[in-house]
Amino acid sequence: GDPKAIGGQTNYEIIGIEPGAGIMKQANSSITEYGLDNWKLVEGSSAAMIAELKKAYENKQPIIITGWSPHWMFSKFDLKYLDDPKGVFGGAEEIHTIVRKGLEQDAPGAYKILDQFSWETGDMEAVMVYIEEGMSPSEAAEKWIAENQEKVSKWTNGADKGNGKKMNLVYVAWDTEIASTNVIGKVLEQYGYDVSLSQVEVGPMYAGVANGSSDALVGAWLPSTHEEYFNTYKNDFVDLGLNLKGTKNGLVVPKYVEINSIEELK
Ligand code: PBE
CATH class of the missing domain: 3.40.190.100 (Glycine betaine-binding periplasmic protein; domain 2)
Structure with missing residues (x-):
């Protein structure tokens, strides 16, 4: 051309x-x-x-x-x-889950679920397609969870129930993170947590988990995409490792x- x-x-x-x-x-x-x-x-x-x-x-x-x-x-x-x-x-990169310091002590069940949260690109894509085809993000999350009970039960395996404990997840309105945050949020909710999702800009997303005003984020693209944000705050939060690999x-x-x-x- x-x-x-x-x-x-x-x-x-x-x-x-x-x-x-x-x-x-x-x-x-x-x-x-x-x-x-x-x-x-x-x-x-x-x-x-x-x-x-x-x-x-x-x-x-x-x-x-x-x-x-x-x-x-x-x-x-x-x-x-x-x-x-x-x-x-x-x-090719990974998406990591990052939680605030102290979450493991304050909400060990949620910490465990977030730590065990891991899925594949095809899973995330399925949720994104449901949303694109007209479902609300929370409906799409529910549908995917209902269809993937085996996977979800590995995430919740061995975790304490929430008993109404509050959990706040932060995310940016990227299609990938709308999908992942709604799914893990819904899983925590179904496990008894009182979950709120806060949509913010990327800087405040990292800052919120670093300063403890938010409990967790599941949209840390590493090592390259969010290198600066990650390095700025890495001593102030806990990186639970990847929840998905093979992004581009x-x-x-x-x-x-x-x-x-x-x-x-x-
Ligand atoms: N994205 C989607 C984000 C991370 C998730 C690739 C648009 C970014 O560029 O920061």
Whole structure:
């Protein structure tokens, strides 16, 4: 394809998401590292980015977005990642569960469930697809839990019941984290905890668990995406390790866009 053409057709815009997201930092680095001087990264929201993608896709217009997996967009649209030979987007990563200090003593049952929480990309995608098809996040979580009792019973195995104990989970409104937080929140609720979910920005998500005002987050993308946030607070919270592996970030285009590598945008 002709990269000049795609620059012109997209106004040299890469459609991004919330400014604090790790993928935005990576996308900015890609502009620098690949010398994409003409290009700019547009800040917005995950929802606005998806709306732009839908619109472009329906009209077979070229578009470049910041995309990540798992995500339902890959099952709804024919998309591809642009090759990233410099590895700016960090390669395959893990999502970790992080809890506040003292949670193990204060709520050992919830701590145990959060520690045992672990699933696969296909599980998370299923929840995301339910939501995309119109269910509320909490309905989608309930449906997935009902269909996956065996998996869920491994998470709750050996844990004390909640008996109404309060638990607060923080998350950012990324589709991945809407899915995971609603599922683990619903599991804790069904196990007797009084669960509240707080949607915040990414900085406050980490700060909340570090300062103890929130109990847990299940959306820490490591080691690359959230490296800065993690390093800032790592002495002030407890990292319970991965709950999912095999994520990916990058620049994503519809398959009908005739370039294959970030290098071709130069
Ligand atoms: N994401 C989804 C986030 C982490 C989860 C890739 C948009 C980010 O870039 O920070």
